[in-house]
Amino acid sequence: MQVVNHGIPESLMKAVIDGTCEFFNLPEEDKQEFAGKHVLDPIRCGTSFNTSKENAFFWRDYLKVLVHPRFHFPYKPQGYSDIVWEYCERSRQVARKLLGGISESLGLEESFLDKALDLELGLQTFVANYYPRCPQPQLAMGLPAHSDQGLLTILINNQVEGLQLQHIKANGFKSMPFNSLLVNTADLLESKLLKISNGKYKSNVHRAVVNNKMTRISIVTFHGPSLETIVSPASPLLDSDNSPAAYGPVKYRDYLEFHQSNQLDGKSCLERIKIRKN
């Protein structure tokens, strides 16, 4: 979905994009300091998605940082951290407001998901994606088709087209307009609500393509429950005969670790927690 009137100033979004551009233009040895080793390290930057598992790399550099409940961030370039802190605060407010609306749309109290998923201590991850100009874009991919982990993701970019959403009916991918705040519904929202809400909140599958004219930057904030939350279908919505649980309970920390340690491949992680019927 696209969100307008979200209250995040355009100047702040632009400052985040500019700071990101400066970060990726730092000398390689400066960025190495933030490389990180484990998928749950608070600051990690690198290339592709998971180079230890991939044979061919994606045309993408990234910076991934855990920004809530504790804010971490690289200390350079100067001023980048303060700008991102402000942006993350505001995007988290937008995400919580949207999750309140989603709760209500399912006939639950506005605060239902907030309380059930402990969003006060919710994990928020900031990801900056940097896709350099690519001489042969038809031979490369920025990020392959995937669904996001977490509940909701909020995305902005530097006004360069590249994000494509999968359209089941059209049997293909369609480009998204590039000038709005884009919200993707992510895996845990599906696991909590699929079937129960008649598929109203499926996690959407998307990918990022590259081009040969301009570098593309996207900023994605992932909003999830607290790491210790056990996510399972919302009990007020379950009815053991008509709407049985479609997904098994999973601790968010385990799901996140699993998602980040594998290759990006459609919804394969969500499939792992699906309850199979014999």
Ligand SMILES: O=C(O)CCC(=O)C(=O)O
């Ligand atoms: O760059 C984009 O538009 C998509 C990024 C994305 O899907 C992600 O970081 O999960």
Ligand SMILES: [Fe+2]
């Ligand atoms: Fe994504």
